[in-house]
Amino acid sequence: MINGKAAISLWDSSAEETDPYEPLEGDAATRLAIVGGGFTGLSTALHAAERGIDCLVLEAEQIGYGGSGRNVGLVNAGLWLPPQDVRARLGEARGAALIKLLGDAPGYVQSLIERHQIRCEVTRTGTIHAAHSPKGFEDLARRAEEWQRLDAPVDLLSRERAAEMIGSGSFHGGLLDHRAGTINPMGYARGLARAASGAGARIATGTRVRKLRRDGDKWVVETERGAVTAEAVVLGTNAYSDDLWPGLRQTFTMIHFFQLATTPLGDRAKTILAGGQGLWDTGPIMFSLRRDAFGRLIIGSMGSLVGGMQGLSRRWAARTLKRLFPDLGEVAFEHSWHGQIAMTPDHLPRIHRLADGLYTPIGYNGRGITPGTIFGKAMAELMSGGKEENLPLPLSEPKRVGSAPVMSRLYQVAFTANQILRSL
Numbered sequence: 001m002i003n004g005k006a007a008i009s010l011w012d013s014s015a016e017e018t019d020p021y022e023p024l025e026g027d028a029a030t031r032l033a034i035v036g037g038g039f040t041g042l043s044t045a046l047h048a049a050e051r052g053i054d055c056l057v058l059e060a061e062q063i064g065y066g067g068s069g070r071n072v073g074l075v076n077a078g079l080w081l082p083p084q085d086v087r088a089r090l091g092e093a094r095g096a097a098l099i100k101l102l103g104d105a106p107g108y109v110q111s112l113i114e115r116h117q118i119r120c121e122v123t124r125t126g127t128i129h130a131a132h133s134p135k136g137f138e139d140l141a142r143r144a145e146e147w148q149r150l151d152a153p154v155d156l157l158s159r160e161r162a163a164e165m166i167g168s169g170s171f172h173g174g175l176l177d178h179r180a181g182t183i184n185p186m187g188y189a190r191g192l193a194r195a196a197s198g199a200g201a202r203i204a205t206g207t208r209v210r211k212l213r214r215d216g217d218k219w220v221v222e223t224e225r226g227a228v229t230a231e232a233v234v235l236g237t238n239a240y241s242d243d244l245w246p247g248l249r250q251t252f253t254m255i256h257f258f259q260l261a262t263t264p265l266g267d268r269a270k271t272i273l274a275g276g277q278g279l280w281d282t283g284p285i286m287f288s289l290r291r292d293a294f295g296r297l298i299i300g301s302m303g304s305l306v307g308g309m310q311g312l313s314r315r316w317a318a319r320t321l322k323r324l325f326p327d328l329g330e331v332a333f334e335h336s337w338h339g340q341i342a343m344t345p346d347h348l349p350r351i352h353r354l355a356d357g358l359y360t361p362i363g364y365n366g367r368g369i370t371p372g373t374i375f376g377k378a379m380a381e382l383m384s385g386g387k388e389e390n391l392p393l394p395l396s397e398p399k400r401v402g403s404a405p406v407m408s409r410l411y412q413v414a415f416t417a418n419q420i421l422r423s424l
């Protein structure tokens, strides 16, 4: 429990950084109103405040309440798609520029952590994309070849090398990306908030925005605690978007991803990811594994948490750890949670201009630590006189995905079936 509220994730309990913010009290005026206190909103606030732009973050719940405080904490380079596919979809020039920007983004996140002394258990020893099958290894080889052509420091790991690094012979090889690392994501979100606040941004938590309306050349951002007048608005609500901007949450398919954390395991788990890398696999129903700074193992997969600490998801986690690490023995779990991910039809994120002076970066497809930070910075650059054509992505109109609600439900059924099958 934190301030009388149940923790939303392990990270909520274990982050060293604090969340001292209060709800908005009465009306306010600002140049830039930012809705959502996750990586996107907070990075926008930090970079805007550093440029001398008066800004106010309005967060419905607490800092990091969305994906930012619930994720795996893999600070990865690039996007979900391999670089060549990003270029094929965005065109050679835009695609290559985005790949370069996001390829360098783990370094940028690490530099922010360093500059603002953010206490978030940062590691810089890379992440491993592990092959769940021979076909998965072929896909990794294709990714490795392209990244190496772009001079990125990645190594294709043989089956034996992957087994050594992961501590399990269950994988068919892997791709080690030396640019990447891990963080306590809630620590990073709260640290960004602290840095933004230190640079002059105002932050209000517990303040849900109910309505956005135009009044002359200004926006009026209506909350239950008061109205905020602003020249421009950035929505950083992503997969946690509510009905604030009609149709926005119908622009992506929403899926869940759940995780469980063991108690600290000490030496018992010292051969598992001994180098401190975080891991995710190539399986169609992705699986993730990492350690935290206290020696917990944190295991997750696509789908909702079913049955809490005693139910199906716990059985899935125990069974999966046993299958991967037969020598580990019984483990106890002390945290379990899930979060929402916004998947776009082509797996590319978007930056939408919803109306004059109203923007939203959205749809990160489960890869948001680096894009959220970089797109937030880009929003701040735009607000300080930058050009729309210099944004990392071409601006787009929001398009409803008609099949999204049905797809979300189908995925949910498939993911739960996977948990059942794999916990037998």
Ligand SMILES: Cc1cc2nc3c(=O)[nH]c(=O)nc-3n(C[C@H](O)[C@H](O)[C@H](O)COP(=O)(O)OP(=O)(O)OC[C@H]3O[C@@H](n4cnc5c(N)ncnc54)[C@H](O)[C@@H]3O)c2cc1C
Pocket (backbone or CB within 6 Å): 035, 036, 037, 038, 039, 040, 041, 058, 059, 060, 061, 062, 063, 064, 065, 066, 067, 068, 069, 070, 071, 072, 073, 074, 075, 076, 207, 208, 209, 210, 236, 237, 238, 239, 240, 241, 242, 244, 256, 257, 258, 338, 339, 340, 341, 364, 365, 366, 367, 368, 369, 370, 372
């Ligand atoms: C379980 C899980 C695992 C993941 N693993 C990784 C990973 O390892 N690496 C990685 O890079 N990415 C990962 N991601 C993706 C990443 O977490 C997200 O892309 C990222 O957090 C999105 O940040 P954001 O700031 O755009 O949105 P969010 O962090 O989701 O923040 C949106 C915020 O908006 C607030 N909000 C919504 N509506 C309103 C309103 N009307 N008024 C006020 N506030 C509002 C919400 O309360 C929320 O706090 C994962 C996501 C999940 C869920």
